[in-house]
Amino acid sequence: MPTFVAAPVVPIFRDGTWITPNAADFMPVHNPSTGEVIARTPLLDAAQVDAVVEGAAKAFATWSKTSYTKRVGILFKYKELLEANFLELSQLVTRENGKTLDEAKGDVRRGIECVEFACGIPILAKGENLPQLADMIDGLTSREPIGVCAGIVPFNFPAMVPMWMFPLAIACGNTFVLKPSEKVPLTAVRMAELFQQAGLPEGVFSIVHGAREVVDTLCTHPKIAAISFVGSSPVARHVYALGSANGKRVQAAGGAKNVLLVMPDADPDPTLRAIMGSAFGCAGQRCMAGSVLMGVGEVADDLRDRLVAAMDALKLDDTSANPEAGMGPVIDGGAQSRLRDLISAGAKTEAKLVRDGRETKMTRGFFVGPTLFDQVEPGMKLFRDELFGPVLSMLRPGSLDEAIAMMGQLRFGNGASIFTTNGGTARQFVREMPAGMIGINVGVPAAPAIFSFSGWNGSFYGDLHVMGVEGVQFYTRQKMVLSRWDSTYRRSMGW
Numbered sequence: 001m002p003t004f005v006a007a008p009v010v011p012i013f014r015d016g017t018w019i020t021p022n023a024a025d026f027m028p029v030h031n032p033s034t035g036e037v038i039a040r041t042p043l044l045d046a047a048q049v050d051a052v053v054e055g056a057a058k059a060f061a062t063w064s065k066t067s068y069t070k071r072v073g074i075l076f077k078y079k080e081l082l083e084a085n086f087l088e089l090s091q092l093v094t095r096e097n098g099k100t101l102d103e104a105k106g107d108v109r110r111g112i113e114c115v116e117f118a119c120g121i122p123i124l125a126k127g128e129n130l131p132q133l134a135d136m137i138d139g140l141t142s143r144e145p146i147g148v149c150a151g152i153v154p155f156n157f158p159a160m161v162p163m164w165m166f167p168l169a170i171a172c173g174n175t176f177v178l179k180p181s182e183k184v185p186l187t188a189v190r191m192a193e194l195f196q197q198a199g200l201p202e203g204v205f206s207i208v209h210g211a212r213e214v215v216d217t218l219c220t221h222p223k224i225a226a227i228s229f230v231g232s233s234p235v236a237r238h239v240y241a242l243g244s245a246n247g248k249r250v251q252a253a254g255g256a257k258n259v260l261l262v263m264p265d266a267d268p269d270p271t272l273r274a275i276m277g278s279a280f281g282c283a284g285q286r287c288m289a290g291s292v293l294m295g296v297g298e299v300a301d302d303l304r305d306r307l308v309a310a311m312d313a314l315k316l317d318d319t320s321a322n323p324e325a326g327m328g329p330v331i332d333g334g335a336q337s338r339l340r341d342l343i344s345a346g347a348k349t350e351a352k353l354v355r356d357g358r359e360t361k362m363t364r365g366f367f368v369g370p371t372l373f374d375q376v377e378p379g380m381k382l383f384r385d386e387l388f389g390p391v392l393s394m395l396r397p398g399s400l401d402e403a404i405a406m407m408g409q410l411r412f413g414n415g416a417s418i419f420t421t422n423g424g425t426a427r428q429f430v431r432e433m434p435a436g437m438i439g440i441n442v443g444v445p446a447a448p449a450i451f452s453f454s455g456w457n458g459s460f461y462g463d464l465h466v467m468g469v470e471g472v473q474f475y476t477r478q479k480m481v482l483s484r485w486d487s488t489y490r491r492s493m494g495w
């Protein structure tokens with residue numbers, strides 16, 4: 001196992017060149033399955049970030065004038081390269097994030113879909129045209145790029161979340177500076193290498209590394225036009241406030257507490273599979289993970305028993321060595337102890353700890369086993385707060401109305417799913433749930449690239465959401481042209 005200081009330093013990407021920067025401080029990148037340090041992320045200072053942004057601003061002058069045909073040609077080539085390197089990228093995601101190989105493939109696949117969406121930019125960015133809106137007057141609109149855009153992303157989707165942002169922003173004619181999570185920077189580096197190989201001109205895409213100082217520099221930099229952020233709610237609020245106060249467009253997606261509601265008429269087997277995938281997939285580290293389970297009325301006992309049996313069958317393993325592992329570790333030692341403490345605190349409440357993941361059979365790495373609390377009440381932290389791990393809190397409302405009233409107390413609003421075979425029940429849920437993404441018999445109702453990822457309430461700060469048509473609007477601004485070309489006017493002017 002390399003020691004911390006012997007681990008390779010992750011490079012930055014500036015003006016089309018890979019540079020190993022000097023830094024006063026570094027953060028470890030782990031293989032979470034083993035605990036091994038596999039790289040060191042340099043924490044840049046403001047001056048280093050400034051040099052990268054200056055390069056991106058210079059590149060904007062040319063890239064913003066580059067034709068759509070040329071931009072799309074590069075994006076198609078990029079998509080081909082991502083496909084050709086699909087397995088390698090997925091393995092890299094597993095290595096630095098710890099999710100299973102199948103989950104990592106899903107992460108990369110969802111990212112590639114964003115590139116495919118961005119390839120449609122000539123259609124997506126087309127304006128409107130109204131000839132003869134008044135006598136001899138024509139009106140048209142176009143969508144123009146906005147400048148240097150920055151992306152600040154979390155650790156849990158090293159491929160997909162950055163690709164929610166940079167392919168579309170660049171397709172729109174902007175240049176882009178990405179700050180990957182300091183915990184998982186390696187996938188971002190590989191994705192940038194492939195973009196470079198696809199023929200992207202220098203400075204159009206750049207990568208900086210760091211933590212709060214880098215984020216604050218990006219949010220206040222006069223040459224940054226827009227900030228896309230995805231991460232926890234407190235940081236989303238901070239980025240939104242700082243970026244907006246400095247005149248930038250900001251879209252900031254935050255944390256979540258997603259509900260899985262099971263009605264007595266739900267189809268048991270597919271419902272159980274969906275709950276298991278939602279609550280324990282990616283070790284519960286998804287912003288769309290179901291973390292509150294509501295068994296309505298008489299379904300609750302049977303649901304809990306079946307769930308416990310499925311949880312007992314879930315095999316934790318080193319995902320970097322075993323592609324068949326059922327569940328991987330959480331991201332690092334800090335997350336592991338935080339979750340153990342949360343489970344210990346939950347066990348001291350009235351809630352019943354049915355399965356306890358604090359100890360596992362794994363002798364190294366950052367594992368927390370699947371955990372289930374039953375008899376949780378809305379006032380408890382287990383219900384209120386995002387725990388971000390494989391911990392499921394079960395409540396037992398007596399009716400759909402009672403369940404919806406409980407969910408109205410949550411301050412987040414990313415996702416909520418209902419499991420039922422009754423259309424009227426599903427419809428009421430869709431109409432009344434205060435969340436931006438609703439699932440009907442779907443465990444993870446995450447918006448795919450063609451839609452915007454539409455979290456509500458404390459799960460999103462800003463106006464235009466990430467990806468989809470709102471993403472195009474976020475990365476462009478409208479120009480309106482009124483023109484008068486008529487012979488009378490020409491004659492009256494004596495031309």
Ligand code: NAD
Binds near residue numbers: 459
């Ligand atoms: P995080 O908020 O700790 O970090 C996200 C980014 O912000 C990282 O790049 C990090 O370097 C930076 N950062 C961290 N602390 C900062 C600070 N004090 N000031 C400025 N920048 C700071 O999030 P995480 O732990 O990497 O990811 C997990 C969180 O992300 C969860 O809350 C999850 O729900 C959320 N998430 C949300 C979505 C969504 O679409 N809503 C998607 C994925 C993840």
